Amino acid sequence: MSSRSTKKKPTKKVAATKKPAATKAAKRAVTTSENHAKPKLYASLVVQLLSLLKGEHDLVANAANFSALLFNSLPNVNWAGFYFLQDDELVLGPFQGNPACVRIPMGKGVCGMAAQQCETIIVPNVHEFPGHIACDVASNSEIVVPLFDGERLLGVLDLDSPEIGRFDDQDAEGLNELVTVFVAHEEGIGP
Numbered sequence: 001m002s003s004r005s006t007k008k009k010p011t012k013k014v015a016a017t018k019k020p021a022a023t024k025a026a027k028r029a030v031t032t033s034e035n036h037a038k039p040k041l042y043a044s045l046v047v048q049l050l051s052l053l054k055g056e057h058d059l060v061a062n063a064a065n066f067s068a069l070l071f072n073s074l075p076n077v078n079w080a081g082f083y084f085l086q087d088d089e090l091v092l093g094p095f096q097g098n099p100a101c102v103r104i105p106m107g108k109g110v111c112g113m114a115a116q117q118c119e120t121i122i123v124p125n126v127h128e129f130p131g132h133i134a135c136d137v138a139s140n141s142e143i144v145v146p147l148f149d150g151e152r153l154l155g156v157l158d159l160d161s162p163e164i165g166r167f168d169d170q171d172a173e174g175l176n177e178l179v180t181v182f183v184a185h186e187e188g189i190g191p
């Protein structure tokens with residue numbers, strides 16, 4: 001498996017929702033340890049993912065376990081799973097959460113846009129994202145991370161949350177690291 005794509009662009013954050021201004025006390029409450037919580041969690045997920053992948057190269061089995069790991073380890077996530085690129089459209093892969101739409105054309109919804117633009121997209125409020133495809137009425141925010149084998153787009157990892165503004169740059173960084181580990185492990189992924 002080749003290294004990461006050079007095609008990949010920085011994370012895009014769209015349709016930002018204004019949060020109520022935090023009080024000084026609330027700002028102080030965001031301690032250093034809280035700032036380190038997500039990177040620490042993602043570092044532990046990398047270790048757990050590597051352990052789940054060890055000795056196994058079946059794409060469906062590994063993607064299923066990867067989605068279960070994310071769904072059960074990340075707080076406030078109601079959907080976690082994959083769409084894989086097949087003949088210019090995204091087709092539902094292994095996931096955890098409610099049943100979801102099976103096919104997403106390139107450029108459509110958050111998944112199709114992330115795939116088309118080859119970049120991670122964070123949507124703080126899906127109700128403000130034009131063209132958002134609603135699979136679960138409980139979802140309020142979303143992050144979509146494209147998967148690459150070198151320059152080749154393989155599909156996307158999609159996570160939904162009932163919490164507005166659930167995903168940030170630390171999630172984007174952590175999830176990108178996880179998908180890099182995943183893709184590097186899988187040989188001969190896709191067509």
Ligand code: SME
Pocket residue numbers: 079100101104108109110111112131132133134135136139142158160
């Ligand atoms: N909301 C996505 C569709 C997939 S579901 O969230 C599982 C989108 O707009 O592409």
